[in-house]
Amino acid sequence: MAHYDFDMPVTESQTRRLRVGDTVTLNGTLYGIRDATQIHMFDRGWTTRFDLNGHAVIHTAPNVRKVARSPRHPAGYAPVCIGTTTSARMERFSRPRMAQYGVRLIIGKGGLGADSARAFAERGGIYLAIIGGTAALETTWIEAIEDVDLDDLNPESLWKFRVKGFGPLLVAMDSRGASLYDRVRTTARPAAPGHSPPWA
């Protein structure tokens, strides 16, 4: 179990080293993406001016406050509360995100499925678990909202955050096909003392 500090973006050789159980802290750029963002990007042909190559995306739609543009708030938005959402709904977008945009790290809660695991193996991708429902804490790791694209979809815009000490995040799926969620699924014991049938 090793810990890594990443200045984003990262190379494939950096992510290939990661194993489930390792932890990672991110610095620099982090992109926020969600259901509607990806439905529009991958089903409806919308494109982004952002270069996601080698970057991390977090499944999020933040609480923000509209403010005047300034060096501190270059996008005209101040962070209010930023956390994560359940990843499983966005399973079918893992592969195109990596293939078309070169995304290397996906951050969320609850894990992703078998096709994402295969895509991670092929392209050196990683799923990092952040803790759902702890957004007050995670907001303190975000320095600014640097930019925003596809803002017609607000709050499900494509957000560009500047982060410092964003983590530790747990490597929950690695590029060798290992998944902590699969381990838990296969070892879940549907049994209770004194009640064997009908679920033993």
Next chain:
Amino acid sequence: MGYAAMSDQDEAAKLHVDPGAVEEAAKFLYIRALKVLPDDIQAGFRRLDATESDATAKTILATMIENIAVAERTDNLLCQDTVIPIYNVLIGRHVEIDGVALKEAIRRGVERATREHPLRSSVVHPITRVNEHTSCGPGVPVINIDFMETPRELRIEMIPKGSGAENGSFLKMCIPAVGVDGVKTFVIDRVMEAGGKVCPPTIVGVGVGGTSDLCMHLAKVAATRPLGSVCPDPEGAKLERMLTEAVNALGIGPQGLGGDSTAFAVHVELAATHITMNPVAVNIQCHSARRATATFTPRGVKIGF
């Protein structure tokens, strides 16, 4: 004695609730509920942390506990999910309020909380997916109105229900031949299927009996009941003890990453059902099991959980 025969003295003893005060309360409760976790849930965290045996799970619980303190210190929302707002209104005897005005006031309170705090509006039209940026839309906020014996008292409970956990909602119209075993199997299977998606440790709400809609509603009532409360029906209470033990033997753990702390508790609510029916519903509440309540009495408005 008919209503018309009520004496002037009784009339004077009524509690009149002003819709303006309801609007303020609805706004205040929405924001407070998103920021301050009830005492019983905080105690639930301490209990799970004391008994958890898995190292990763202990780290996750510690982070969740830290987040409660950070939210308080920074006056911030516990979770980014600003939810579908639910208001449960309980009206006691000798309370006078215009029901239509009450519902409008709650809606205005939700809109104002969303704009004035500001909060992310998480509510969209189900077909167009258009967001009004008010946390409102057709049928939302959800407002449930019921009555109670307590005289001159009106209670408004605000329940933020996050989507990750709300997506862990299931109904099955079991047949009588599978009995209570069918109910147990359904609950355990759905908790396993939900895994980490519903943000464990959770409160698993189980509805048993009734009609399909009542059964689902009972599951929601169960999922949002304070920890430590017990099903008033002895058979329901027995089922919740058994299911709490069974769910926490699964090893799903906090965030679905393994451990003992899968659920704070399983809560059961039940209603009578038809001779041909055996309905069971599951509705899950995430670890950010938020609530806030305003109680209107002749002495003023009291805020609590």
